[in-house]
Amino acid sequence: GDSVTQMEGPVTLSEEAFLTINCTYTATGYPSLFWYVQYPGEGLQLLLKATKADDKGSNKGFEATYRKETTSFHLEKGSVQVSDSAVYFCALSEGAGSYQLTFGKGTKLSVIP
Amino acid sequence: DVKVTQSSRYLVKRTGEKVFLECVQDMDHENMFWYRQDPGLGLRLIYFSYDVKMKEKGDIPEGYSVSREKKERFSLILESASTNQTSMYLCASSLWGVRDTEAFFGQGTRLTVV
Numbered sequence: 001g002d003s004v005t006q007m008e009g010p011v012t013l014s015e016e017a018f019l020t021i022n023c024t025y026t027a028t029g030y031p032s033l034f035w036y037v038q039y040p041g042e043g044l045q046l047l048l049k050a051t052k053a054d055d056k057g058s059n060k061g062f063e064a065t066y067r068k069e070t071t072s073f074h075l076e077k078g079s080v081q082v083s084d085s086a087v088y089f090c091a092l093s094e095g096a097g098s099y100q101l102t103f104g105k106g107t108k109l110s111v112i113p
Numbered sequence: 114d115v116k117v118t119q120s121s122r123y124l125v126k127r128t129g130e131k132v133f134l135e136c137v138q139d140m141d142h143e144n145m146f147w148y149r150q151d152p153g154l155g156l157r158l159i160y161f162s163y164d165v166k167m168k169e170k171g172d173i174p175e176g177y178s179v180s181r182e183k184k185e186r187f188s189l190i191l192e193s194a195s196t197n198q199t200s201m202y203l204c205a206s207s208l209w210g211v212r213d214t215e216a217f218f219g220q221g222t223r224l225t226v227v
Contacts, residue, residue: 032212032213036216041220042220042221043117043203043205043218043219043220043221044156044203044205044216044218045217045218046215046216049213049215051212051213089155089156093212093213093214096210097163097209097210098144098161098163098169098207098209099144099207099211099212099214100144100146100158100161100171101146101156101158101205101216102158103148103155103156103157104155105153105154105155106155106156
């Protein structure tokens with residue numbers, strides 16, 4: 001079955017540091033890839049997505065590129081802020097119709113001033 | 114502003130009780146999902162539904178059932194709550210048939226079974 005593996009947390013960075021959260025996937029077909037973010041006390045919300053090889057998703061300074069050859073979708077940000085402190089989930093969807101999401105286990109990011 | 118609303122933020126129930134978690138969406142989405150979120154395990158799909166009265170098992174359906182009598186409402190039922198069902202439960206909805214569709218999540222219900 002499908003699966004998503006992302007780097008274990010927690011990750012603690014100083015403000016303005018560079019962020020990378022690794023994500024690799026296993027899928028039977030050609031999935032769409034997503035990063036969702038969960039801020040404290042809230043549900044998940046979509047951060048960015050990509051649907052085909054070499055697509056780059058971007059939002060709020062975050063970026064991730066769909067790498068089919070390495071089955072990866074690593075999340076990056078050049079300069080993190082305290083407000084980026086949250087849990088980040090990599091996910092994929094494939095199939096037909098409902099396109100339910102398969103999530104990684106999440107990576108908790110804390111950014112300190 | 115699009116919304117997925119879960120009826121309770123926090124619930125405390127006793128072992129053996131029948132528990133209902135309610136979720137309502139206002140986006141006319143066909144798909145609705147129930148996940149549970151546990152530390153170190155991420156989100157795991159319990160059940161989903163792609164239409165009224167339709168339901169499909171997810172990865173961990175044991176001990177749960179669901180009901181979808183109206184398009185906007187999706188209920189998760191714990192027939193006889195047990196302590197190992199203490200968790201955060203998240204409801205989500207999305208459009209049917211769109212490959213890269215965004216899923217919209219509620220704020221979650223933190224259920225404690227004592």
